[in-house]
Amino acid sequence: MQGLEMPSPDWIALAVFQALFMIGLAPLATGFTRVLRAKMHSRKGPGVLQDYRDIAKLLRRQEVAPNPSGLVFKVMPMVLIATMLLVGMALPTVTNSSPFPIAGDVITDIYLFAIFRFFFSLSGLDSGSVYAGVGSSRELTLGVLVEPILMLSIFTMALSAGTFDLGYISTYMATETWQVPGAVLLAGAACAFAVFIEMGKLPFDSAEAEQELQEGPVTEYSGSGFALVKLALGLKQLVVAQLFLALFIPFGKAAELTFSGVLMATPILLAKLFVVFLIAGVIENSVARTRFLKTYHLTWVGFGIAVLGFIFYLIGL
Amino acid sequence: MTSLDFLLLSIILYVAAACGSLLFYKQEALASKLSGVLGTCAGIAGIAASIPTLLSGEVIVKAIYSPFYFSDFVIRLDGLSAFMLMVISLLVVATSVYSISYMKEYFGKGAYAMGFFMYSFIASMVALVVCDNAFYFIVFFEMMSLASYFLVIAEQNEKSVKAGLQYFLIAHAGSVLIMIAFYILYRETGSLNFAEFAKAELTDMQASAVFLLAFFGFGAKAGIITLHGWLPQAHPAAPSHASAMMSGVMVKIGVFGIIKVSIDFLGAETAWWGYVVLAFGCVSSVLGVLYALAEHDIKRLLAYHTVENVGIILIGVGIGMIGIAHDMPILATLGLLGGLYHLLNHAVFKGLLFLGAGSVIYRVHTKDMEKMGGLAKLMPLTAIAFLIGTMAISALPPLNGFVSEWFIYQSLLTMSKEGTLAMQSAAPIAVVMLAITGALACMCFVKVFGICFSGGARSPQAAKATEVPMTMVFGTGSLAVLCIILGVGSPWIAPVISTVASTLVDTQAVTVTQGFALIPSDASQAILSTPVIVITLTALFIVPIALVAMFKGPKMASRNAGDPWACGYGYEDKMSVSAGGVTQPVRSMFKPLYTLRKRIDPAPLMAKTLAGTTNGAGSLEPQFDNKMILPVVALVQRVGRVVQNLQYGDFRAYCLYIIVALLVLLFVPLNLGVN
Numbered sequence: 001m002q003g004l005e006m007p008s009p010d011w012i013a014l015a016v017f018q019a020l021f022m023i024g025l026a027p028l029a030t031g032f033t034r035v036l037r038a039k040m041h042s043r044k045g046p047g048v049l050q051d052y053r054d055i056a057k058l059l060r061r062q063e064v065a066p067n068p069s070g071l072v073f074k075v076m077p078m079v080l081i082a083t084m085l086l087v088g089m090a091l092p093t094v095t096n097s098s099p100f101p102i103a104g105d106v107i108t109d110i111y112l113f114a115i116f117r118f119f120f121s122l123s124g125l126d127s128g129s130v131y132a133g134v135g136s137s138r139e140l141t142l143g144v145l146v147e148p149i150l151m152l153s154i155f156t157m158a159l160s161a162g163t164f165d166l167g168y169i170s171t172y173m174a175t176e177t178w179q180v181p182g183a184v185l186l187a188g189a190a191c192a193f194a195v196f197i198e199m200g201k202l203p204f205d206s207a208e209a210e211q212e213l214q215e216g217p218v219t220e221y222s223g224s225g226f227a228l229v230k231l232a233l234g235l236k237q238l239v240v241a242q243l244f245l246a247l248f249i250p251f252g253k254a255a256e257l258t259f260s261g262v263l264m265a266t267p268i269l270l271a272k273l274f275v276v277f278l279i280a281g282v283i284e285n286s287v288a289r290t291r292f293l294k295t296y297h298l299t300w301v302g303f304g305i306a307v308l309g310f311i312f313y314l315i316g317l
Numbered sequence: 318m319t320s321l322d323f324l325l326l327s328i329i330l331y332v333a334a335a336c337g338s339l340l341f342y343k344q345e346a347l348a349s350k351l352s353g354v355l356g357t358c359a360g361i362a363g364i365a366a367s368i369p370t371l372l373s374g375e376v377i378v379k380a381i382y383s384p385f386y387f388s389d390f391v392i393r394l395d396g397l398s399a400f401m402l403m404v405i406s407l408l409v410v411a412t413s414v415y416s417i418s419y420m421k422e423y424f425g426k427g428a429y430a431m432g433f434f435m436y437s438f439i440a441s442m443v444a445l446v447v448c449d450n451a452f453y454f455i456v457f458f459e460m461m462s463l464a465s466y467f468l469v470i471a472e473q474n475e476k477s478v479k480a481g482l483q484y485f486l487i488a489h490a491g492s493v494l495i496m497i498a499f500y501i502l503y504r505e506t507g508s509l510n511f512a513e514f515a516k517a518e519l520t521d522m523q524a525s526a527v528f529l530l531a532f533f534g535f536g537a538k539a540g541i542i543t544l545h546g547w548l549p550q551a552h553p554a555a556p557s558h559a560s561a562m563m564s565g566v567m568v569k570i571g572v573f574g575i576i577k578v579s580i581d582f583l584g585a586e587t588a589w590w591g592y593v594v595l596a597f598g599c600v601s602s603v604l605g606v607l608y609a610l611a612e613h614d615i616k617r618l619l620a621y622h623t624v625e626n627v628g629i630i631l632i633g634v635g636i637g638m639i640g641i642a643h644d645m646p647i648l649a650t651l652g653l654l655g656g657l658y659h660l661l662n663h664a665v666f667k668g669l670l671f672l673g674a675g676s677v678i679y680r681v682h683t684k685d686m687e688k689m690g691g692l693a694k695l696m697p698l699t700a701i702a703f704l705i706g707t708m709a710i711s712a713l714p715p716l717n718g719f720v721s722e723w724f725i726y727q728s729l730l731t732m733s734k735e736g737t738l739a740m741q742s743a744a745p746i747a748v749v750m751l752a753i754t755g756a757l758a759c760m761c762f763v764k765v766f767g768i769c770f771s772g773g774a775r776s777p778q779a780a781k782a783t784e785v786p787m788t789m790v791f792g793t794g795s796l797a798v799l800c801i802i803l804g805v806g807s808p809w810i811a812p813v814i815s816t817v818a819s820t821l822v823d824t825q826a827v828t829v830t831q832g833f834a835l836i837p838s839d840a841s842q843a844i845l846s847t848p849v850i851v852i853t854l855t856a857l858f859i860v861p862i863a864l865v866a867m868f869k870g871p872k873m874a875s876r877n878a879g880d881p882w883a884c885g886y887g888y889e890d891k892m893s894v895s896a897g898g899v900t901q902p903v904r905s906m907f908k909p910l911y912t913l914r915k916r917i918d919p920a921p922l923m924a925k926t927l928a929g930t931t932n933g934a935g936s937l938e939p940q941f942d943n944k945m946i947l948p949v950v951a952l953v954q955r956v957g958r959v960v961q962n963l964q965y966g967d968f969r970a971y972c973l974y975i976i977v978a979l980l981v982l983l984f985v986p987l988n989l990g991v992n
Contacts, residue, residue, distance in 0.1 A: 003840025059868035063875035068773035070693045082857040103850055105843035107726045115713045118759055125767025129881030133894025140760035141902040151752035155745055159733055164843040224865045296906045310745050
């Protein structure tokens with residue numbers, strides 16, 4: 001492996017383009033989830049583009065914030081979008097290498113997610129609303145439960161590939177024979193579990209469930225701020241899904257940066273995303289919400305799988 | 318001026334600050350101003366003394382006159398001690414300026430004495446890191462413990478005296494262990510000079526004994542878990558700028574000691590030493606942050622976070638030691654780099670957080686977070702600095718806490734990738750521990766900032782708080798700027814610390830930068846450029862701003878009024894979520910670990926032993942009286958009482974005595990020979 005370097009202008013262009021593409025795609029992804037839910041509930045829901053319409057309308061509306069809210073409440077939507085876009089720039093989505101390796105190291109990405117979580121939950125406390133505050137607490141708790149699973153499964157992959165760089169892990173998975181297939185599969189399962197939780201799905205989180213906890217920290221947002229938060233939450237779902245895809249299903253991507261290669265890889269990526277959101281949606285709508293204080297029973301299982309994956313790596317399976 | 322001159326100047330200024338404070342005990346305002354200004358100058362001199370050595374790697378050794386025939390007073394300014402000197406001095410500058418206004422709280426309560434103890438405490442720390450002789454090291458170590466003990470009992474109430482006693486006990490239990498370790502080294506080398514200690518040839522048993530003694534001795538000072546009990550009691554009791562120094566610097570003297578003995582003297586030859594350090598680091602980091610979560614007293618909470626961060630530092634040091642033992646210089650350098658970098662970072666952000674907490678307490682007059690709230694609007698400058706501190710300690714990129722943890726993660730990958738089976742399995746455990754620690758720290762500091770600074774005011778005092786004086790804002794603000802510099806400027810700072818680490822490992826410097834980016838010696842493992850991340854993140858803010866601008870439309874201006882939504886009921890301030898409420902899920906999920914807290918702390922046992930000893934002494938001491946003096950007294954008294962019966966004041970009885978006496982005299986003289 002040759003060393004990583006600062007990206008050249010065309011790679012940066014690709015990075016910016018893919019980040020913007022993702023933010024454009026985010027309402028479609030959440031809209032698709034809504035359609036799927038309506039279908040499974042046997043009701044006629046809004047169309048797949050409904051979230052675009054919602055966001056556009058909200059952006060034109062006045063913002064009303066409660067009295068106690070301050071600066072954090074104000075900047076939170078922008079911080080969320082900026083951090084998720086940065087992760088989006090780093091992901092190797094249509095190419096084997098990361099277009100922006102400066103932020104393409106897994107540790108950096110996981111800590112960029114931490115910025116998201118930090119500001120997301122802090123804004124809940126900042127609004128002074130008790131429901132938002134409880135939502136913040138739950139968001140943070142989920143973080144504590146998910147982080148070890150995500151980190152250990154990714155660490156197993158980093159060890160197999162010998163690097164923390166997303167692009168290199170991706171290339172290793174796509175092009176070389178796996179030394180430890182059992183470990184990769186188990187780590188993949190654990191990572192999928194963690195990513196599923198991070199996407200904010202049932203049984204862990206219920207974005208559109210009971211009104212008092214609706215979307216937790218978002219309770220007090222309205223108008224353009226709310227539009228940005230909605231966009232950011234959708235973007236996060238897309239980004240974590242692609243993080244998983246980049247690590248574990250990196251097939252059908254361009255090895256070199258050529259226009260035709262990227263063009264070929266894009267439909268494959270969209271198909272993969274479709275499948276991921278389909279599976280996630282089906283699982284989400286066929287389970288009930290767990291009691292929050294019992295969630296850790298479930299996440300222990302995920303952590304157990306991640307540990308098993310690492311043990312498989314150690315014994316070389 | 319040479320480095321040594323600056324060093325000497327710095328120490329003289331500290332002593333002057335201490336004595337000056339004592340001299341003007343009648344005018345406390347003048348005393349605190351004088352000591353604050355002198356302390357600031359001393360800190361600047363300290364920085365000037367450390368920079369040349371840090372940049373050039375030159376080692377300065379100088380013997381100074383010692384009045385004792387058995388020990389030379391040697392000063393040694395090498396990479397590690399210059400680094401420590403830098404850490405101390407940076408924090409001193411911020412805290413000294415801060416103290417100029419802050420000490421007003423303590424006027425009439427012995428502020429002049431606090432100034433004296435504060436600067437003798439700092440002076441002894443500075444002398445300690447540069448001295449190169451075991452005797453003087455112990456002397457300065459004791460001075461540091463003693464001076465800080467007086468700072469802990471500054472408030473003179475029952476709580477602080479109790480905290481002080483516990484601190485005193487653990488500190489001295491630790492120094493006894495250190496003395497034994499030094500004694501073993503002294504016996505083998507016949508000299509008290511550290512230079513000779515480093516050449517000592519010990520058997521494996523001896524070396525391990527020295528390591529364990531030093532590890533637990535210095536560990537008590539560093540506050541590793543099981544020996545951490547004094548931290549959450551002592552730090553809240555001391556004045557805030559003193560707790561910033563204690564938590565930011567003094568506990569690091571413990572880490573410094575561990576590095577000095579195990580790497581410098583013993584050469585870290587045995588691999589299991591490294592694992593011991595690593596294991597204690599992992600456990601300390603997770604339990605420290607977990608216990609912090611449950612606290613509502615802001616300074617106790619920060620004290621527990623010190624346990625956490627010392628844990629993270631020790632993870633780095635442990636990796637370094639394992640690397641040295643296995644002869645893997647790159648791994649060793651990376652681990653030590655992570656550990657030392659975190660040492661510096663922790664001093665900066667924890668100092669900032671303690672000073673920030675002090676500012677809040679200065680206005681609200683309580684340490685209870687439940688009585689704060691809404692301070693961000695009333696104290697905006699303090700709030701922004703504090704927010705930067707909380708982000709740095711939560712290891713959010715691109716601030717300094719992230720950079721050091723990044724290096725530790727990278728060294729763990731290197732260790733697992735290239736090492737033996739033990740190293741391969743130890744690394745992921747540390748990774749998971751670090752990940753949990755990171756997530757918990759994030760939660761804890763969302764709570765701290767959210768409860769103290771966000772939302773609505775939770776008490777009348779909080780509602781009428783105002784921004785603190787400018788000197789205090791300088792204290793917190795300068796450290797906040799430093800948090801950003803140490804994070805964003807990491808491509809320029811990491812090589813300097815890396816050089817310090819590689820001199821400890823005794824190897825060639827390891828490349829840790831490539832252009833503006835950090836690399837863990839090998840650019841194929843990862844690459845991180847904090848400046849580029851800052852620029853990109855800032856640039857990406859354009860996207861949401863542009864979106865909002867695009868859909869601007871004829872909408873009304875945003876409104877910031879009205880109560881938060883309360884499900885249709887009337888809103889009250891008490892409805893906002895409490896500090897306990899935020900952490901309730903985690904506290905219930907990790908319940909077993911919380912019950913551990915009381916069991917693993919040896920402090921109650923030590924206190925009980927001490928109480929037993931004093932009671933024993935108390936009951937032994939009167940035994941002497943009871944068994945020897947009292948019986949004699951009782952005998953004399955009994956005789957007296959019998960004699961007393963003879964004279965009860967009756968005139969007739971006296972007449973009887975006279976008659977009896979006459980009769981006796983009539984008969985007895987014949988026998989006595991009186992004619």
